[in-house]
Amino acid sequence: MTAEEILNTLKARFGDAVVESKLDVPQPWISLNPARMKEVAEVLHDDPSTQFDTLMCLSGIDYNNGKLGVVYHLFSMVHRHKIVLKAICTKEEPHVQSVTSVWATANWHEREAFDMYGIVFDEHPDLRRILMPYDWEGHPLRKDYKVPEYYNGMKVPY
Amino acid sequence: MGLLDQRFENGNVFVTSLENLLNWARLSSLYQMQFGLACCAIEMMAASASDFDIMRFGIIPRATPRQADVMFVAGTVTLKMASRIKRLYDQMAEPRYIISMGSCANCGGPYWEHGYHVLKGVDRVIPVDVYVPGCPPRPEALLEGIIKLQEKVRKESLVKKSA
Numbered sequence: 001m002t003a004e005e006i007l008n009t010l011k012a013r014f015g016d017a018v019v020e021s022k023l024d025v026p027q028p029w030i031s032l033n034p035a036r037m038k039e040v041a042e043v044l045h046d047d048p049s050t051q052f053d054t055l056m057c058l059s060g061i062d063y064n065n066g067k068l069g070v071v072y073h074l075f076s077m078v079h080r081h082k083i084v085l086k087a088i089c090t091k092e093e094p095h096v097q098s099v100t101s102v103w104a105t106a107n108w109h110e111r112e113a114f115d116m117y118g119i120v121f122d123e124h125p126d127l128r129r130i131l132m133p134y135d136w137e138g139h140p141l142r143k144d145y146k147v148p149e150y151y152n153g154m155k156v157p158y
Numbered sequence: 159m160g161l162l163d164q165r166f167e168n169g170n171v172f173v174t175s176l177e178n179l180l181n182w183a184r185l186s187s188l189y190q191m192q193f194g195l196a197c198c199a200i201e202m203m204a205a206s207a208s209d210f211d212i213m214r215f216g217i218i219p220r221a222t223p224r225q226a227d228v229m230f231v232a233g234t235v236t237l238k239m240a241s242r243i244k245r246l247y248d249q250m251a252e253p254r255y256i257i258s259m260g261s262c263a264n265c266g267g268p269y270w271e272h273g274y275h276v277l278k279g280v281d282r283v284i285p286v287d288v289y290v291p292g293c294p295p296r297p298e299a300l301l302e303g304i305i306k307l308q309e310k311v312r313k314e315s316l317v318k319k320s321a
Contacts (some may be wrong), residue, residue: 157280
């Protein structure tokens, strides 16, 4: 399936869940409503025409304009086609639906995006920090992050 | 025949100071705390392998801090790891020595400015005896560091604590 066919399928099925899209780029992407991520992911995974069985990558982004994003790179081993999904939320309400129940790979990726950007994945089975210590404050890859002077009595800056 | 046989042909008594004897024993069997942190650990492993053969200095890796005399801090010390290193150091019996291996353990290395997660030098949590520069240092550099440490141990005194 081409990206356009995938977009049309999603539009026909979910309508307003599709927020934005750009198809004339090397990696065509479709932006979706972060609160409806899971149902869209389930259909893309299960539908015989799309069958996206592989979540290649899940990344977090701070757009530096008050918005945070999650980017999903999907691949189908059966059909050999790819698509990029985006879920963009605000810094005040950083909530995105978890897709761990669809792709188990997403579990640790979502924990990392939570650790680094503070994006809360609703319905995630075990949303803890994965890289930073549990008692760490803040989310280090946010653009407005300030490095603390001390951590547990250890000086952090050079 | 061996070196000692040639020097002491008929007798088996010789005189030295207790200090010399203890220092010689210590520097000839510096048991190593067996752990590595990052890419420096690969060079440390190469130093242990047959090409460089760290055992000729009497260094044997031990899997517990309680049996170790020297700790090679080989790699990037993250803030998360720093408290664990401190605990391992506290568990080692005295006399204990630390060799800081590589730029990261020495001063933060490439993470010195933007590394929010890296301790800028392991000497902020434990005292270091020898710093080995390099990114990562070659096994020869680590061996040089071990020889420097042996020189330091050789000069130790029972009554006067070395700095």
